[in-house]
Amino acid sequence: MTMTRRTLATLSAAAVPILGLAPAAWSAPPGSLSAGGDASRALSRARAAAEVLMADYDPDKAWFPSSWWNSAVALQTIGDYMLRSGDLRFLDQLERTFERNKGPFPAGELSGDEIYGSFCSRAIDDSGWWALTWMRAYDLTGEQKHLDMAVTIGEFMSDFWDPSTCGGGIWWDEERTYKNAVTNGQWIRLTAQLHARIPGDRQWLERALEAWEWYAHGAMIGEDGLLNDGLTDACENNHDRVYTYNQGLAIGGALELWRATGDETQLERARCFADSALAEGALVEDGILVEWTDALGESTNDNHKQFKGIFLRYLMDLADTTGDARYREFVARQAASIWERDRTLDGRLGVRWSGEESADSPNVADWRTQASALSALIADLPADGADSSLTAALTQPSVVIPDGEPTASSLQLEVTATTAAARKLVVHLEVEAPDGWIVDLASRIRLDLPGGDAVVAVELPLTVTIPPDAADGVHEISVRARTSAQQDFTAGARVVVAREIAFAGGTEDGPWLWEDRGSGVTDEPGRFADGTSSFTYRFPFPAGTTTAQATVTISNQFVVELSADGSEWTSVLRETEQIRDASNRGDRTLDLTPYLGGEDKDVYLRVSDAFAEDGWGGQVHRVTAEHSAG
Known part of the structure; x- marks a missing residue:
């Protein structure tokens, strides 16, 4: 673990709270879990979790935002998934990370510490994680450069x-x-x-x-x-x-x-x-693996979030090696609990695999907890793979701001499937939505599957019409995909309805976050963008909006830009001094009206770092916005 001023500030940061979810859907007691599970189901679950994880991969920096060693472990997990499942769709990202990040980087650019080159830094264990990641890449690709990199890192470690x-x-x-x-x-x-x-x-x-x-x-x-x-x-x-x-x-x-x-x-x-x-x-309570920080009332941190997955990686290796049913049964129990108790509607997997939480101690979820839980789902997949799989995923819609008329929101449903032998597959689709909501979606689709490890993915448009009297808050919609072969998978999305725009940066801003390019979160609360990172909020104002303004509580070395389309930007705020102690924290009011002239009434607000070289970029603590029509 690399300790810096910034990482110290983020250790107890909450991520995405998983409130009020899967326990209600859990009907069987833990003792009734099957030992082996169904291979097709295990593959479907692992594939879905891997896709959610890789949606957080930053293709620009070629890592997962704000954590250097955690990124190595997450990428090794994706390597584990590809090797065990035969699904090699993420090899390009692994290669991108290798080529983009193998050189030296100044302190603050990637992890807080200087990176000397060849994925080495003053934190010897950080270097070790990258060596193990490139060993996994070598096993996947057979490319000598990956083995050579592991050797280089090993020689660096040997000096210590x-x-x-x-x-x-x-x-x-x-x-x-x-x-x-x-x-x-x-x-x-x-x-x-x-x-x-x-x-x-x-x-x-x-x-x-x-x-x-x-x-x-x-x-x-x-x-x-x-x-x-x-x-x-x-x-x-x-x-x-x-x-x-x-x-x-x-x-x-x-x-x-x-x-x-x-x-x-x-x-x-x-x-x-x-x-x-x-x-x-x-290390086990009621049959579920726990970190001591999992206890209600304890504060987890960005390091602890990935520890259990590393244990499952090597327990999987032991189970494969020995064939011991006890280890297989334990793995199956973890996978079942994660899927039934620890999963949000949109596929996020939390830090507590039991799903336990309270109002004061939510079960947080981010890409680190996703990678950790994914290791358990991979371990539940038989070493010789599965004959078939079926998954479904919904894109998450923009926030809906009602204006007295029905509001249409466009989503995409992606259905993926594999089979061992070539065949045609009919997938039936069933929608659930709140009363009074209208969802337009085909009732079935036909897939032509070539067989083998080839993953066939089909995207379908889905339109949700929200009635004007929809209550503020989070509303759930889901699509169940099923086949005659008893394959069954449910995708979900959360539609946020909000007549008032007011949220804390980092803890409540998820629905408003349009693009995240390497930002971090602290527990002050606040979302920050250091170095070359940035993050962008989108305000989807109603069609009749004629004036709008936002008030942003912000500190440190910020740049704030506005846009009507998320492409052309105008700088409206810039801190000219290298402030590192948030002494300039305050409210800045921005006129959004000039940016309401796009094809729709969306306005985009981007925050970045005014002094990229020192790692103390803009930090947003709170955002409010108002709008009016006529």
Whole structure:
């Protein structure tokens, strides 16, 4: 984890609250979950979750917004999905990330820290995540450049192996302040993987065995088989929290070294690490994997959000390797709970896989929690794949601002399917919407499927007409897609009706956010855009609007631009001093009337960074807007 002023400010940031969702749809008690599940259903769920995750990928910066190491783990998860499912549609994004981000970057450009090049930085564990990601890319593509990059990162990490302190181990950071479980778990997994993929290697195997000897007999592993986070300055167990990802890396490292050596004791240690974690009350509550920050009232953070998925990645590896039904059953239980309890109508997967939440402690969801839960859905997919799949997804509509007349909102429904053998498939579509709403959609479609791993996707227009008396708030519509082969998938969308425009940046602005190019969120609250990032709000004013204005509470080094079409921009506000303490925070009122002349009455407001080089861009705390007709 890389700690900077900005990341410290975002640690307890809420993302998208999942309020009042799936528990009502959960009818079976946890004990009744099937062990293996249906392979077609598992593939459909994993594909849908992967598509939601990749919708957050920033093609410009070629990462997921605002988190360097989290992006590596999310991309490795997508690699896991492609390798296990055979669906290779995201290879271009993986390649884009490699080519765009393999060079050096100044501090603040990507992660807060300077990136030296070859995905290395002062945070050694951050570098390790990227090495494991490029190992997965090599397994997918066979391209030597990915293996070479993993080797380069491995050599960088090797410089921080230091037997003069605590007898060995990789330092966590360039300043050599801490030896911990995550960095050394990564190191064992990586070195053993490199040995297996480099013909005639001895050096990487020697490094792996040296690291394993230090790690397996070291002080971080407690008598209960659980790993505490790291060592004290006196080289003793610091009795810090047992994080799920550390336990997962212990499983993964032991497994990969067993493959390299054939030493059965290493396979047994992998089992021991898993069994210790899966004991009820260790890292499991009521059959569901938990991070300690999952407890109601605790604050999660952008790092903790991805830990459980890393554990599931390596538990999947252990389940595949041993064929142990206990591990398969545990995986199936996680996948079922995530899908039935922890999923929003529009396919977001939250941080608590049980779905538990309260008004004061919502179950937050963002791309990090999506990637983590996706690992569990991937693990539930049999290693030999599935014969077929069916998914459906709805685009999320603009906010509707009523003006006394029915309002039409246009959406797109995408249906995707696969089959092992070529065939024609008829998909029936059924719509559910609030009373008085009209939804125009075809009742069925016919797909020509070529067979194999080819994914066929069809987009259909869908028009929702909202009555003028629709209440303010969130309204749900859904489309159920089903086939005669008992495939069944439901897509959903949330239509926000709002007669008053008032929202906090970062916590309530999701429905108004038209484009997000790498912004971040703090808990002040506020959404910020550092460096070359930006974010854009859209105000879809009614057709009769003749005047409008917005008041933006904003701070730090901001640039604010307005547009009538989201393409041509006019700069209306710019901070001329390099303010970093929000001392210029205040309300700025903007006249939106000159921008009401487009094809519709939409007005776009974009925020970016006035001094891109220092990482303290504009931060929006609150937005209100007013409009009138005639």
